[in-house]
Amino acid sequence: MKHEVTYCGLTFEPYISRDKIDARIAELGRAISEDCRDKFPLLICVLNGAFPFASDLFRNINIDAEIAFIRLKSYEGTTTTGLPKEVLGLSDDIKGRTVIVVEDIIDTGHTMHNLLNTLREKEPAEIKIATLLFKPESLVRNIKPDYVGFEIPNKFIIGFGLDIDGHARNLNDIYILKDPE
Ligand code: IMP
Ligand code: MG
Numbered sequence: 001m002k003h004e005v006t007y008c009g010l011t012f013e014p015y016i017s018r019d020k021i022d023a024r025i026a027e028l029g030r031a032i033s034e035d036c037r038d039k040f041p042l043l044i045c046v047l048n049g050a051f052p053f054a055s056d057l058f059r060n061i062n063i064d065a066e067i068a069f070i071r072l073k074s075y076e077g078t079t080t081t082g083l084p085k086e087v088l089g090l091s092d093d094i095k096g097r098t099v100i101v102v103e104d105i106i107d108t109g110h111t112m113h114n115l116l117n118t119l120r121e122k123e124p125a126e127i128k129i130a131t132l133l134f135k136p137e138s139l140v141r142n143i144k145p146d147y148v149g150f151e152i153p154n155k156f157i158i159g160f161g162l163d164i165d166g167h168a169r170n171l172n173d174i175y176i177l178k179d180p181e
Helices: 018-035 051-059 110-120
Strands: 005-007 010-016 042-047 066-074 085-088 098-106 126-134 147-151 174-177
Touching (some): 018 051, 018 126, 042 051, 042 110, 051 098, 098 110
Antiparallel strands (some): 005 010
């Protein structure tokens, strides 16, 4: 039995076990393999949070596939989320490709919305979205992820790539912020 963990003065309790994460990622890998057969899909892992998910997902895809990594740079000096984000590191030519954007979590959907706009300019054949976690209650953008690991309520979670101020990404399970008692 896993225990509560504390980061930045906040207490989190176990929420999704590594076993469940593994099993779900295996299912997503199988689905992508079926849907994208003969398409040589390009997975685009959105750093930093998506890297554990992307690594496991990629290895659970049993057709020929490629992976690339990008980073989104928020404009500095603002706290709003609706602003455009710059994409760093996409050197690959994605024109005509089947692209699968791999994210750790979709919350409001602003990040994904902006990323999709940037990627569409590069004229891929199609863009699919794979996200480990999805908070449908928080969504304010019209985003429909194709592959969702887990739908979760609008609460803050950490672990398996998800951080709180840079901490906790290396937790093997996912933890949820505990309600005050
Ligand atoms: P969105 O633009 O609101 O969809 O937010 C997406 C980004 O917010 C994610 O890539 C995460 O970096 C961060 N985020 C949203 N919810 C959580 C959470 O529960 N834990 C950790 N990071 C989160
Ligand atoms: Mg992220």
